[in-house]
Amino acid sequence: MTPPSHARAVIIGGGVSGCSVAYHLSKLGWTDIVLLERKRLTSGTTWHAAGLIGQLRANQNMTRLAKYSADLYTKLEDETGIATGMRQNGSMTVALTAHRWEEVRRQATLAHSFGVEAEVIGPSEVKSLHPHVMTRDVIGGVYLPHDGQCDPANIAMALAKGARMRGARILEGIKVTAVDDNGQAVTGVHWESSEGSGHIATDVVINCGGMWGRDLAAQSGVTLPLHACEHFYLVTEPVAGLSQLPVLRVPDEHAYFKEDAGKMLLGAFEPKAKPWGMGGIPEDFEFDSLPEDFAHFEPILERAMRRMPLFESAGIHTFFNGPESFTPDDRYYLGEAPDLRGYWVAAGYNSIGIVSSGGAGMALAQWIHDGEPPFDLWDVDIRRAQPFQRNRRYLKERVSETLGLLYADHYPYRQPETARGVRRSPVHALLSARGAVFGETAGWERANWFAKDGQDREYRYDWKGQNWFENQRAEHLAVREQVGLFDLSSFGKIRVEGRDASAFLQMMCGNDVDVPAGRLVYTQMLNARGGIECDLTVTRLTETAFLLVVPAATVQRDLAWLRRHIGERFVVVTDMTAAEATFAVMGPRARDLMQAVSPDDFGNSAHPFGTAREIEVGMGLARAHRVSYVGELGWELYVSADQSVHVFETLLQAGAEFGLKLCGLHALDSCRIEK
Template sequence: MALPPSHARVVIIGGGVIGCSVAYHLTKQGWKDVVLLERKQLTSGTTWHAAGLIAQLRATANMTKLAKYSQELYGNLEAETGVATGFKRCGSITVALTEERREEIYRQAAMARAFGVDVEEISAQEVKARYEHLNIKDVTGAVYLDKDGQGDPANIALALAKGARQGGAKVLERTCVTGITRAGRRVTGVDWAQGTETGHITADMVVNCGGMWGHEVGRMAGVNVPLHACEHFYIVTEAIAGLTQLPVLRVPDECAYYKEDAGKMLLGAFEPNAKPWAMKGIPADFEFDQLPEDFDHFEPILEAAVERMPMLAEAGIHTFFNGPESFTPDDAYHLGLAPEMDNFWVAAGFNSIGIQSAGGAGMALAHWMEAGEKPFDLGDVDISRMQPFQGNKTYLFERSKETLGLLYADHFPFRQKATARGVRRTPFHEHLIRHGAVMGELAGWERANWFAVNNQKPEYEYTWKRQNFFANIAEEVAAVRTNVGMYDMSSFGKIRVEGRDAVAFMNHVGGGQYDVPVGKIVYTQFLNHQGGIEADVTVTRLSETAFLVVTPAATRLADQTWMMRHRGDFNVVITDVTAGEGVLAIMGPNARKLLQQVSPADFSNEVNPFGTAQEIELGMGLARVHRVTYVGELGWEVYVSSDMAAHAFEVLHEAGQDLGVKLCGMHMMDCARMEKGFRHFGHDITCEDHVLEAGLGFAVKTDKPDFIGRDAVLRKKDTGLESRLVQFRLKDPEPLLYHNEPVLRNGEIVGFLSSGAYGHHLGGAMGLGYVPCAGETAAEVLASDYEVDVAGVRVAAEVSLKPMYDPKSERVKAG
């Protein structure tokens, strides 16, 4: 058996389908010195027992792009390598058994068309014609994708491995990684053991493709890779006479999927309450292992399946299979450059979609590694979205019970996770709960999303229609539009940048101008070299040498990592201070009046104009107020140290009673920002959206030299915009928009909504979305007829490039 070399450009740890795909795609890019190390035998972890379902449609455009790429790759891999992949485009059918699920899958079908995926909505009778064995009782609708398929998971991985070898990669089995060496923010190599032989490979880069071992491999490098193995069950019947090739069938309302395979039927399950596995670690000798049967756990799924497909009652069970797969806290896989290290990459935690994801994930990661920047927006799966605490084993154990089942649960808008809650609480948490707050969770933070009133149950009742809090949000929006509202923004990230080079560093990393007076607030973006948006933040100058960068809660780690990686020789210290201060937003026409009642400070335009901060006394304590807004009203964000936060809340809430102050939540903020046309990072603006096409050119100061993205901004000014971010409002006030609904211009699909919410003040569902506009003026873009496809129904929409609410920001700047 060959021993590893002494040096490699990249060492890939793990020989499942993901590791093989990364190796294959790196060699396709001409990389040499690619070494893949597998502890036992290729595919022996999860890949060998995967069901091999290969679907094109995912929840976002780029994830769909990657899934489509996988399927196209597998179709050609056999011809390239001579290894049979078993890939067949047999199509897939997803059936709904309820009206709610029907709306979900029909919205997915509309989304598929916007993403360029062929899809067909079909009736129960049409399902029966394509799948005669199915009992169509209760079927309310279905969707059919003709290019979906299935494949042989192990052989797909082995074909990728052979392709990698043909490209010059060394693929070594029975070679276990025993340690990872580091120097500062870089890994320097890996220690290995092969039988009685041991050694070390120095490496320029390391990729963690460890699957369910990914958490443990990450720990060796000081990197957080939150995932946990769960038991995953399926049965395979004896041969069934006359059974021929069928589409893959999914019945999510019964937690089940079906696949015909060589005249047998495979029935698999994603049950609502999963069984986490290997709390004390995966056994060292694990290789092609099965876990003990648990028929009691699987029985409810089987009972429903026998009724849904009566032929199963006559078929004997050939195999009852139970094998482990890894799941992440949010059911999205981990891809990308680890925040803790500058040359350690991750591709792990594929949540039962590893086969259909492997081709695209390997391609995207290889491009990222080659170019040093993401090839397109990968925010859904970028490992930097994971918070440090999410590597906690108790947390992962609790959350993994739920995440497996969520794959087939109803994907209702605003659906909240039920497990592993309460980890991060703001200083106002108990006060908010006492006043009826209904909590949601983001990045572990418990956040008040809306407030129950008049003995209303403080909990979500999910539906695709108007949810039980719809009227509550209308009242909360009305409060900030006509009076005053107060809400908790403590979860937003706060990063302190301090040092003698703070101004120069900020001017290098950000598009704005930061050489401003102390107390000035700059709304700004961090750009990449293509002019795409890596972060959307506000930056407040606290002193001659210190700035406070405020980020969305979910991207604090990513934004801090971006700054760390571009620090270079600048003399600055970058520190997360999020937990140090609570933040209350006071917003609405009477915001100034409320603050004047609790503080002797001057909140006038002369002293505290829009875009400035000042230190104040508040009640018996101290605070700092930032005059900015995400809801488009006169208002302040009140920053108060955590020890005085409860006092600040009590003082403001009590003083606000005479004014009728209303406690508000995050849903109100989203609806109000949508009316104002404010962008949401991760949806409306991402690393692949050019700052000028996003309509944010006003925040970029090209008259300063040498900031990241400057050349790309100047180039775009010369060549012109290829698309514009447009605001939409449905003319019919009844339908609801969430995101990804197709946008039609003069009857043709031209894009999709990047985000959606209800405009309670403006009286209709609203959204933002990019419209292609190469060679067109703004007037020409607006002159067309626009519609939005809502679950297959086209609804007329009005459009605007300026905010439909308060286009000149007169309310924001009110004296």
């Protein structure tokens, strides 16, 4: 079948994600939609997925999406007549260490609060539910009776049939070679097949291209940071007497086990993964596997044989290695690209694509249909991606870690170890020399806490008291009782200027920002429903120029939100984040310190709360904002990057007299919470 010349929407990619988007758009009445698959449906990753359906996720809305998928998959067979293999035989995660035992019990509590049935069980109950597992070193586990498994390829086929039944066209053997745009929005796609080529005019394109999606997005200047990794599993020959069993996860041994049709599948999320496809995905890749690497998998199998002795005698039916897409933070991407209207994304599922795609397809279809997401989807919003994350070396290094993090202990404040140091403030070296222990947000290296002399400068993770708690306490008390100095250079800084800047921000913000120059206003940007899109401060610099200070993680989202609403107004929006460093001087003695390094007057009458002005610091200049994130007397100093080291050194040198202490982001948060 030849593609049409026009369509309301074009979906690129015929895996479970693309089929789900097609299905849900068609349910909303979008009949004029086309799904184009370069080879055959499911031929990329979907066909070899393990098909595990685990409903519990890190927060309520992500759990809501997974629960939706499970519910949908139980109904698809009746709707479409295609057997989906969906069965809710439960799942179990067991703990071999005290730390994991703490985690699984917390997971059970979380499940209850999200409305997911879960039961904390002991070793004897683990053995009763899964007789083949050795429990001599099992402390306990959590059992979720309504989790399960399915046939991934048939789930996708059922979704595709459901979409066709409502009028969608699903065409195989047709590759999208380019997405057209007019500089602001998509206008169509070019395609080619063995029978020719052509163009489809459309203003909605949805990239569900999986491991092909990144390079396709890059052609349009869209950041879609994902990278394929090799994912291994083994399937035994039939095992006599093997009955239906719950899915078993043993994260301390990096393994999961799934009984299927009398065979046992062993899969792995090893700590150090193998990235694949660094030079691009081969053009002819279709239902393909990757070369075997038994040496890489062997440690997993050795532990599995001790955990489940049936692997010692069962023959190996299949040893499989196939590629799956992973992202820098182990969360998939959903939503509209921030800089190109009409370019939507649903990709990068980090080996949970089957359980995620049902809910993700529903949410994205609703988002496209209504022009706004059905509920808070920030966890997976494409606008969290940073432009630098398109870098392929960065992605290769990071995903070698993120695959294994799926089964790591998910401690609070856990920091990634790979691909670090990409974004640094101008005073990074000064902080490092003084004991800073860095965390990462949006690629920025940020001093989270400061180690004492002789103390290990690294995190020692725990579920209770971590090794930096006393350090953070001392920093907190310095801010409460004397004066602390924070490097907040990662704060997002957006300049909004032009003839219509004031009227534009009056429309965008909930508070009144039409104030005199030098005044600072705390406010939010709101959407049409009155929901909060951004929490920020707005400083009026001149009659026609404003500075917006936003969280580091949301800069791309906030830039996109502003630019989408400018319309015909005479307004320019510029990201100034890297142009200025930001230092916060906070605490009861902040005024004393500022007066020691500057000839300017910092008294209440000269510099009241909520005002900003240029000051001298040492031999440099800064813009001082009288505002406080920690609830104490203080100033945020905005310094051009070239003068920032000098200003910071000046503050440090003068600070000894006033008990100045360098403070990290953990102390910033605890002070904020206290106030």
